[in-house]
Amino acid sequence: MTDKITFQDPTSRRVGLLADNAYIEQKASQWAAEDHEKLILLCQQHGIKSGPHMFYTLALELARELHPEPKKRGRKSKWTEQNKGMLVAEIERLVTPNDSSHGIEWACTQLAKREPWASFIDAKEGGLSDPAPAKALRKIYFESRNHMWAAICRDAFKFHEHEDTLAEWESLVSDSVNNLHPN
Structure with missing residues (x-):
């Protein structure tokens, strides 16, 4: 998948002050379902198979992308x-x-x-x-x-x-x- 997956800022997910509990629960379920679907798509994008630890594996993949270990300094060895x-x-x-x-x-x-x-x-x-x-x-x-x-x-x-x-x-x-x- 080449489409960029985006996630909505949680602070933009608001309900009005006069919303009843049923509406709040419905919106919270909708947002949770949207986030879950996007997490599944991210797993697929990173080649992570479905399973009990898939979201943990995804978290590690994303952490490695965002915070990679510094590369070693110096020239490459000429001895391969x-x-x-x-x-x-x-x-x-x-x-x-x-x-x-x-x-x-x-x-x-x-x-x-x-x-x-x-x-x-x-x-x-x-x-x-x-x-x-x-x-x-x-x-x-x-x-x-x-x-x-x-x-x-x-x-x-x-x-x-x-x-x-x-x-x-x-x-x-x-x-x-x-x-x-x-x-």
């Missing part, structure tokens, strides 16, 4: 769940099993030198020393390697590897890293 997962898959792609010289640390150092990761990482993320970008990648890897998106990205990489479409995979990685928060 998706690009963290892509990082995990990319690091594991480079690691050579049973070769300590080509492990996680080595893979992070390699990725920190390559695009799109080289542009993505900045020195502020890992400290001030030269290997800071690699350390930042390593930290994100260990924080993210067991998350759902890491598993999804591992599977996506394996699919592209199996289908011999690694150029598409690399395009996906680049897009994920370079287009952080698409609208």
Whole structure:
């Protein structure tokens, strides 16, 4: 429903001084019925199903609209769940099993030198020393390697590897890293 629902100001609902009790009761019932009908319409407008707690749910919805929690300040993190997962898959792609010289640390150092990761990482993320970008990648890897998106990205990489479409995979990685928060 796109019509705006309005409610009458209760102070404008008056009856004359000479009105009898029957008329007052009739008007009060009429106003209550009108308000109830509009509350039902508001519930429908907010997608609230009919039930014993529907008006409580409506009150919460309206309170959240009128008094929203303040938004967090600061810039959005450039690390999304998706690009963290892509990082995990990319690091594991480079690691050579049973070769300590080509492990996680080595893979992070390699990725920190390559695009799109080289542009993505900045020195502020890992400290001030030269290997800071690699350390930042390593930290994100260990924080993210067991998350759902890491598993999804591992599977996506394996699919592209199996289908011999690694150029598409690399395009996906680049897009994920370079287009952080698409609208």
